Amino acid sequence: MDRQDIPLWPLPLAIALLFLLGTHAAWALSVHAGIVPGCVPYLEGCTSISRAAREGDGNHVFRLLMLPNALAIGLHWWLAARWLAGIGAGGRTVLGAGVVAAMALAVYVTFLGSDGEVYRFLRRYGVVVFFGASFLAQVAFLRACDGRLHATPRTRRALQGICALMLLLGVVHVMALAVVGGSAFQDRFENALEWWLGLGLVAWFLAHASLWRRVGYRLRAV
16 A cells, blocks of 8 residues: 555544534633533533534634534545445435535534524524434445445444434434423423534544544545
8 A cells, every 4th residue: 555645534533523622612611701501511401512602712612613624524425425436335325415414514603603583594404404414424324335344343333323322312302392392401401412412423423433444445645
């Protein structure tokens, strides 16, 4: 293998780390400024990621990190589709859903903290489309890889487990809405759910980095 070939596993690793840093730095800065209450958002649901990153220095840091991360996510899914094509699998759905996810994240981050009904609409549906399209890209990736990841059974199980967990969170959300919809608990539950879904995405990109590292996926230098 040419020494100049570029290993691609650091890309999903960087995406995961930027997610962790961006969300938690914004939360910490907002807690310090008194914008959101200090708590464990994963357990108490006292604030959402959006609320923690909407104002003050937290908003600036979040935008600074997440806008380039949106570009990195689009590049990641393009490379994932390219890798699938290289192993004889289809990657159109992966590419399409991944690009939609990246664009939705960029829209969400761009308008986070802006005023007006149009901006609120773009923020609200930007994050919904981002999570939904990301999950679709993940499932499509696993379906396309079916029968082709025998050399990395642990990574395959990790990717499948992450998708299953994210699907379970969605089902629990629907069930909770039917039981406690309209209550104060609903807001806390949805806030915590947003943090857990974000953590699920971080886990996915970490597992994806492990997969590409194990299979030696590289970008050939010209």
